[in-house]
Amino acid sequence: MSDLRSTLANAGVPRRRWRWVAAAVAVVVIAGIVVAVVRGGGSGEATAAGQPVRGGTLQFALIDYQRSPDPQWGTNYAESLIGNNITDKLTWQDPATGEITPWLAQSWEYNSDLTEFTFHLRRDVTFSDGSPFDAEVVKANFDQYVHGDPALGILPNGASLLRGYRETQVLDPYTVKISFAQPLASFLQASSFTANAQPGFLSLSTLKLSADQRTDPTKVIGTGPFVYESWEPQVKTVLARRAGYHWSPPALHHEGEAYLDKVVFNTIPEASVRTGSLVSGTVDATLDVGTTDEKPLADQGFQIIHRGVSGTAIYFAFNSSLFPTNDIAVRKAIQLGWDRQAIEKTILTPSYSIAKSILEPSVPGFADYSGSVLRYDPEQARRLLDHAGWVPGADGIRVKDGRKLTVKLLGISNLVVNKPAYESVQQDLREIGIDLQLTVVPIPDYTAQQAKAKTDWNVTAANRSRNDPAALTLQFGPSAGNSTYLSADSTGVDVNEVAQVLGKLETTLDPATRNAYAKQAQDILLEKYALVNPVYNPSQVIAHAPSVHGIVFDAQSRNHFVDAWKNPGN
Amino acid sequence: MLRYVAGKAGRAVFVVWAAFTLTFILLYVLPANPVDLLFDPAEVNSVPPEVKAAVAESYGFTEPVLVQYLDRLGHAVRGDFGTSAQTGASVASSIAGVLPATLGLAVGALALALVIAFVIALVATAARQRWLRNLVESLPTASVSIPVFLSGILLLQIFAFRLGWFPAFGERGWQSLVLPLVTLAIPVSGPIAQLLVRSFATEFRSGYVTTSWAKGATRARIIVGDVFRNASLPALTIAAVTFGSLMVNAVIVETVFARKGLGRMTQTAINTLDLPLVQGIVVFVAAAFALINLVVDLVYPLLDPRLRATLAVAGGRGTR
Helix, strand or coil: CCHHHHHHHCCCCCCCCCCHHHHHHHHHHHHHHHHHHHHCCCCCCCCCCCCCCCCEEEEEEECCCCCCCCCCCCCCCCHHHHHHCCCCEEEEEECCCCCCCCEEEEEEEEEECCEEEEEEECCEEECCCCCCCCCCHHHHHHHHHCCCCCHCCCCCCCCCCCCEEEEEEEEEEEEEEEEEECCCCHHHHHHCCCCCCCCEEEHHHHHHCCHHHHHCCHHHHEECCEEEEEEEEEEEEEEECCCCCCCCCHHHHHCCCCCCCEEEEEECCHHHHHHHHCCCCCCCCEEECCCCHHHHHHHCCCCCEEECCCEEEEEEEEEECCCCCHHHHHHHHHHHCCCCCHHHHHHCCCEEECCCCEEEECCCCCCCCCCCCCCCHHHHHHEEEHHCCCCCCCCCCCCEEEEEEEEEEEEECCCCCHHHHHHEEEEEEEHHEEEEEEEEEHHHHHHHCCCCCHHCCCCEEEEECCCCCHHHHHHHHCCCCCCCCCCCCCCCHHHHHHHHHHHHHCCCHHHHHHHHHHHHHHHHHHHHCEEEEEEEEEEEEEEECCCCCCCEEECCCCCCCCCCCECCCC | HHHHHHHHHHHHHHHHHHHHHHHHHHHHHHCCCHHHHCCCCCCCHHHHHHHHHHHHHHCCCCCCCCHHHHHHHHHHCCCCCCCCCCCCCEHHHHHHHHHHHHHHHHHHHHHHHHHHHHHHHHHHHHHHHHHHHHHHHHHHHHHHHCCCCHHHHHHHHHHHHCCCCCCCCCCCCCHHHHHHHHHHHHHHHHHHHHHHHHHHHHCCCCCCHHHHHCCCCCCHHHHHHHHHHHHHHHHCCHHHHHHHHHHEEEEEEEHHHCCCHHHHHHEEEEEEEECCHHHHHHHHHHHHHHHHHHHHHHHHHHHHHHHHHHHHHHHHHHHH
């Protein structure tokens, strides 16, 4: 800052100013923004259904990506959804009726014990590498699916779906007999299973590959309506139409190959980028539509399609061995103590619904409990607690024998509705003197905490995607999932009775008898022992351009694209 | 001199080893049973115990912890971090698979950030108007304060969804790189620009500049010819900070623009508690950090004669 310096500097001739450059840049930027704002998005395409058109590429957006192209492995939606389009199953479950209908198996029979299932396979099915689909392939698939292969790094993905799997016998080139150590009525539905870790058939050449080698998508060979064209983890999976495919489930009434040439599954983690891409026309359809985006998209002319996630509702499973949820009065009071309408009005969209049972309404055997135990009746809840000796404490929270009525809940944050719904329940329960403490965390943290659930958590909140009432056996059976931690410490609960009632679901496939057993199972879980408090039915929601048609939701609410098509020129 | 190099290199190796050991302790010893994490959380309770035992066995989780540690360390030294629990692919190849994408993004963003930083510093130094100087000098602070998430979404809304100039997601040639580059360069340029503005100002007022004035040099000539060279050197010292900033913000940029890359893989690996992959990434990033610091330490004496002289004297005397 010497004077000499300033004098010297100022002695020069003034040069052109930076100011003009800065001003010019500013003008350009502002003009750009103005143009951008004025030129609003929005697509006004005509809705012309009519005859399906062949050809075209469907650009689809979703939040997840496949961590591996292997369809038998996978715990996220992208994995099961894409797996369903490159592989087929033995049977197809009608999403509307729950009926098991033919697919790769034309017919089947089972013994009276439901320990042996014989399937007669179609003879005209081939893998995309030309190899035949036959009994040997089915056996090789089920063996690896259930047992895994440590040498290849393949996990026992099907071990929990096919509990007690004994073996698959090849009776003739197109007949297999699958046997189990104990009755497994739900196996028939499992043969159509389309959700996580699904039994989609892979070629013998694929089954020989290690987990690492299966990350080459061109080597993962199925019989499905599409084949892998490419797989880029974190970015996208591209499927191409399988030439010569003509064995889609008869129940779908689709003839021949898929209509679309290609389906591109674009992974877009950000919700606003998914909707922005749909509105700007970059993608034709997007899954994982947020509850707040549904209405604006519908108002802009996009179509919202959805299906409830079949299986159980999102439920609170009460720990029946741990204070204070070992008290049936507390469990019943929680069932009665929260306002279902409030959640329906403020949190859920029409794509979702309040739980009326532990089962989702589309599951065969569903019964409605909204008029009985699953209703909002705070007065009755208070009476139950008063009777059981819970008296209101100074802070409004009830107390019994000097111990507070504090209920600790462990939940998963993966669905956007979960936390707000639980918070609404929490508020209502506080009114009747129950302090529900919420810990709602991402999946791995949940899994980590779950290991300590028997001793640390009163409530675990989760759901299970399986369109069969035996989901209850798997999830709540004392010798299976035992989510309510039934034990000798479970005050007032006859554990053997629960085991027996839930177990019966695996012993019959007669629809009427099975529905009766399903009713008994729901009765005992909801009414008799109040072991669960179902909250709401989650949903899979897709928004798509009006030019898109024929996206199928299957029985597990996964999507199939064999019947999907686009209006030409879009 | 040799001692200096060995000391710096030894420190780098120690950092990498410490990163490995810490992640091992944090990941393998503290939290849940790693076997449980391989299954769907809704199903984990209904997986038969014998199946879990078999899986634990095949992953080596049943060995004593010390044996597991030494085994993993032995493999890690050879660059083998095992296989990702979530994909079955080897950790090394998983990282190698996404590295080019992140490197491209990071190098491009760094270059752009440097350009932005130098422009800011030059304008701030050259500007004679107080208001312009003040405005420009406040830019670095602003660039660090805007959340990357927000600037990314904003750029997308304007240039991808409204104007349609650039693709909104994925990888489609150079066009898909423009918005992520700009988004990532903004926060990275901040600290560099701040440092440069300060050292430009310092150099601009030093004696040799006055000499140049006196010799009749123009303002532009002084800035480019004299100040620029001397003032740029300090930017090297924050190379590691810049690298850290690039990595952290890459996670967000890669997520917003749905790009593949190391940042997003890190996020997924942590979210799914993919232990081998998390460890591989942590060690890799630590190694990169250590390497950058090492290179800076080694290059600095080459650039700065004063430091070289000090080292030579110290080496000659045989003291530390």
